[in-house]
Amino acid sequence: MRKLFWTLIIIGLLIAAWLGCTVQVAEWETVILTRFGDPHDPLEEPGLYFKLPPPIETTIRIDRRVQIQDPPSQEYLTADKKNVIVDCFLAWEVRDAIQFLKSVRNVQGARSRLNDILLAEVNTILGETQLSALITTEPGNVTMRQVNEEITQRTAAKAQENLGVRVLAAKIKRLNFPGDNKTAVFRRMEAEREKIAQEIRSQGFAEAQKIRNQTEREAAAIVSEAQSAAERIRGEADAEATRVYAEAFEKDPEFYEFLRALEAYGKMFDENTLWVIPHSSPLLEGLLRKPGAGLPKANGDD
Amino acid sequence: MSDRSKLLRFLVPIVLLIGVAVWWGTTGVWVVQQDEQGVVTRFGKVDRVVQPGMQFTLPAPFERLERVRTTEVRIMPVGYKLRDDVLGIPPLAEEIQWLTGNTNIVEMKLMLQYVISDPARYLFRVADLPSGESPDFAIRKAAESVLTRLVGEMAIDDVLSIGKAKLQATARSEIQEQIELLQLGVTLVAVNILEANPPAEVRGAFNDVINAYADGERQKTQADGYRRKTLPGERARADQIEQEAQIYAKERIEAAKGVAARFAAMATEVKAAPRVSRLRLWLETVEAFLARGERIVYDDTAEQPFRLRVTK
Numbered sequence: 001m002r003k004l005f006w007t008l009i010i011i012g013l014l015i016a017a018w019l020g021c022t023v024q025v026a027e028w029e030t031v032i033l034t035r036f037g038d039p040h041d042p043l044e045e046p047g048l049y050f051k052l053p054p055p056i057e058t059t060i061r062i063d064r065r066v067q068i069q070d071p072p073s074q075e076y077l078t079a080d081k082k083n084v085i086v087d088c089f090l091a092w093e094v095r096d097a098i099q100f101l102k103s104v105r106n107v108q109g110a111r112s113r114l115n116d117i118l119l120a121e122v123n124t125i126l127g128e129t130q131l132s133a134l135i136t137t138e139p140g141n142v143t144m145r146q147v148n149e150e151i152t153q154r155t156a157a158k159a160q161e162n163l164g165v166r167v168l169a170a171k172i173k174r175l176n177f178p179g180d181n182k183t184a185v186f187r188r189m190e191a192e193r194e195k196i197a198q199e200i201r202s203q204g205f206a207e208a209q210k211i212r213n214q215t216e217r218e219a220a221a222i223v224s225e226a227q228s229a230a231e232r233i234r235g236e237a238d239a240e241a242t243r244v245y246a247e248a249f250e251k252d253p254e255f256y257e258f259l260r261a262l263e264a265y266g267k268m269f270d271e272n273t274l275w276v277i278p279h280s281s282p283l284l285e286g287l288l289r290k291p292g293a294g295l296p297k298a299n300g301d302d
Numbered sequence: 303m304s305d306r307s308k309l310l311r312f313l314v315p316i317v318l319l320i321g322v323a324v325w326w327g328t329t330g331v332w333v334v335q336q337d338e339q340g341v342v343t344r345f346g347k348v349d350r351v352v353q354p355g356m357q358f359t360l361p362a363p364f365e366r367l368e369r370v371r372t373t374e375v376r377i378m379p380v381g382y383k384l385r386d387d388v389l390g391i392p393p394l395a396e397e398i399q400w401l402t403g404n405t406n407i408v409e410m411k412l413m414l415q416y417v418i419s420d421p422a423r424y425l426f427r428v429a430d431l432p433s434g435e436s437p438d439f440a441i442r443k444a445a446e447s448v449l450t451r452l453v454g455e456m457a458i459d460d461v462l463s464i465g466k467a468k469l470q471a472t473a474r475s476e477i478q479e480q481i482e483l484l485q486l487g488v489t490l491v492a493v494n495i496l497e498a499n500p501p502a503e504v505r506g507a508f509n510d511v512i513n514a515y516a517d518g519e520r521q522k523t524q525a526d527g528y529r530r531k532t533l534p535g536e537r538a539r540a541d542q543i544e545q546e547a548q549i550y551a552k553e554r555i556e557a558a559k560g561v562a563a564r565f566a567a568m569a570t571e572v573k574a575a576p577r578v579s580r581l582r583l584w585l586e587t588v589e590a591f592l593a594r595g596e597r598i599v600y601d602d603t604a605e606q607p608f609r610l611r612v613t614k
Contacts, residue, residue: 024363026346027426046347065429066485068440073396085396089443091484111432135454137403144451168483171447175401175454182407186503189406189458193507197514204518208525215529219536226540230547237551241558248562252569258580259568262587273595276610278602283588 020053030097032060042097062097063107066168071115075178076123082131083181087174088151090118092159092167099164110163114155118170121154135175148172330361337373339421342366348422370421375491378441380449381411399501400450406458410498414445414477415491423487437486444480445493448473458500462508466495 025031025043033041035057043049044064051057073087092114094100104110125147133143148171156167177185249256277283333356334340340352344365352367359365377384381400382393398409418424428437452473456465474493481488500508572579600608 024345027343027348027422028429029346046343046345048345063429066427066437066440067429068431068437068443068484070431070433070443087396087446089447091440107429132405135401135403135405137455137457144454148447148451168485169444169447169480172450173443173446174396175450176396176399177401177407185405185407186501189500189504190507192406193504193511197507197511200511200514201517204514204521207518208521211522211525211529215525215532219532222533222536222540223543226543230543233544233547233551234554237554240551241554244555244558244562248565251566252573255569255572256565259565259583262583266587266591269591269595271594273591274612275592275595275597277597277599279599280602283592284599 017053021050023049023051023059025049028063028065030062030064030094032062032097032101033057034060039098039101044097060101062094062100064094064097066091066093067107067111069111069114070173071118073174074119074122076126078126078131078134079128080130080132083178084126084131085174085176085178086122086126086172088118088122089169089171089173090114090155090167091169092165094164095160095166096164103163110165113163114159114165114167117158118151118155121151121158121170122172125150125154144172326361328361330359330365332357332359332367332369334367334369335371337371338369339372340367340369341422341425343368348426351421368421368425370418370424372418372421375415375417376438376488378414378416378438378445379411380414380442380445381409400453400461402453402458402461403456404458407501408453408458408461408498409501410449410453410461411496412445412449413494413496414441415494416441416488417491418487419489420487423485425487427485427487438488440484440486441477441481441488441490444484444486445473445477448476448480452476462498462500466498470495 023031023033023043025046025048027046029046031043031049032039033043033051035052036055037058039060042062051059068089068091070087070089073085075083075085078084092110094110100110104113129143129147134147136143151172152167152170155170159165159167176182332340334352334354336354338354340357342349342352342357342359342365344360349365357367359367379387381398383397386393393411398411399407400410402408424437428440430436431439433439452469453461456469459465461469470493474490477493478490481490499505572583598610600610602608
């Protein structure tokens with residue numbers, strides 16, 4: 001029985017020694033050893049370490065993971081006097097555990113200090129930045145990159161110097177306008193759309209008109225070409241007819257002349273014509289005188 | 303004491319000790335499922351990453367194994383919250399609205415897809431957010447920062463239409479850069495724009511632009527219709543003009559031929575008996591026109607001159 005008692009005592013002492021004289025540093029932390037409360041030795045690499053038992057050496061664990069924080073969004077005034085709501089985020093990790101411990105003690109303390117630093121830097125930088133440069137479709141826009149870069153750098157410099165913290169990123173996350181300004185933006189957007197719609201409609205009308213005009217022109221061309229062809233056909237036909245007449249009449253021009261004259265007489269006189277005929281007219285030769293004296297010789301070829 | 307009780311006194315602690323040792327040993331036996339990887343830590347330090355199957359480690363408290371589902375594609379909404387989406391609550395303006403170049407506002411919802419590519423980093427590198435959210439939500443913050451910059455460089459029309467594909471591709475690589483910077487241990491698989499719309503306040507004006515396109519098209523279609531109707535009509539008219547000319551030509555030439563034939567026939571006939579024929583023609587004509595009109599025959603041989611007064 002006494003043996004068992006001593007065995008248990010020894011096991012108990014071993015466990016106590018193990019707990020008191022070793023320290024496990026996990027992947028996500030830095031352990032600071034303090035000798036009589038004075039921090040002196042940060043253990044940054046994870047693993048198992050030996051130390052003097054408390055109360056000679058005690059440990060303080062510092063979270064050395066990346067901390068992401070998202071300060072509340074704030075309204076800022078840009079260099080071109082535009083109100084804009086900016087939402088930032090911040091990522092950081094402990095770099096100098098001793099300094100971190102001395103300046104802010106823990107992550108919660110660091111967060112509030114970093115919030116203050118970040119918001120002050122954003123305020124300064126945005127005050128020197130044109131909103132029109134921050135959001136623009138100008139090619140090669142780099143303002144937003146530069147602003148983010150600058151916020152990161154300035155925040156990082158202050159954090160490193162004062163808090164023992166390394167800032168990985170401090171960036172603008174979201175931009176928006178406060179209510180009144182937003183209404184103005186919406187009105188401008190509407191005006192822009194109206195203009196675009198107007199342009200599109202005008203263009204549609206113009207193109208339609210073009211099609212109509214071209215149609216008119218082509219129609220006129222078709223008709224006038226047909227008319228010109230018709231004139232040509234008529235002209236050729238007239239020429240042909242003339243040639244046919246000439247060819248026929250050319251065979252006996254003298255008879256044509258006689259015949260044509262008779263035809264002309266037939267047209268010249270009508271029922272209104274008053275004929276005054278003397279007795280001596282050859283027309284009346286057989287009637288009033290003995291015939292044979294003077295009927296005209298219409299042609300001298302007999 | 304008997305031999306038996308001596309044996310028992312010796313055996314019981316041995317059996318107990320073996321039992322405790324076996325139980326202790328089982329704390330170093332793990333099963334990693336098919337879709338998982340295991341991260342083994344020794345005294346809190348990451349020692350190795352192990353693959354699916356039965357895995358052995360040193361027993362507690364020396365080694366530990368944490369399992370992470372690495373094949374699963376996870377999602378992270380940007381521009382809205384999944385919880386709100388499920389409950390049908392519309393996203394807040396500050397969630398869904400983004401500023402585009404030329405100071406326009408667009409509403410955009412995105413869905414990021416990612417897998418855990420570095421289980422050790424994923425488990426141990428990034429702390430939970432102050433809000434208590436898991437480090438996964440840092441992906442959303444990195445994404446928002448990149449998207450605010452990228453959308454801020456685009457015209458709203460690009461964000462709403464042709465620029466989406468390029469935005470998705472650019473955003474994917476740039477967000478991945480930020481993820482590397484924050485050491486989140488994940489890899490983006492895709493950035494999907496789920497919705498991109500003009501804000502409700504100005505949607506009417508945007509729709510009117512679409513209507514304007516339709517109006518323009520309708521104008522053109524009508525003009526085309528006019529063209530399709532007009533040109534054949536005009537071609538028919540042109541054909542009519544030409545046909546009429548052809549008719550005129552035919553008639554004119556045929557008439558000339560007829561007259562020529564008649565003349566030739568008469569000339570031939572007259573040649574056969576010139577005097578009589580001519581006399582007949584002449585008399586027929588004179589007869590025809592003397593038969594019309596008033597006639598006065600006077601004696602030109604008389605002593606008294608003949609007087610006639612004509613009044614009109």
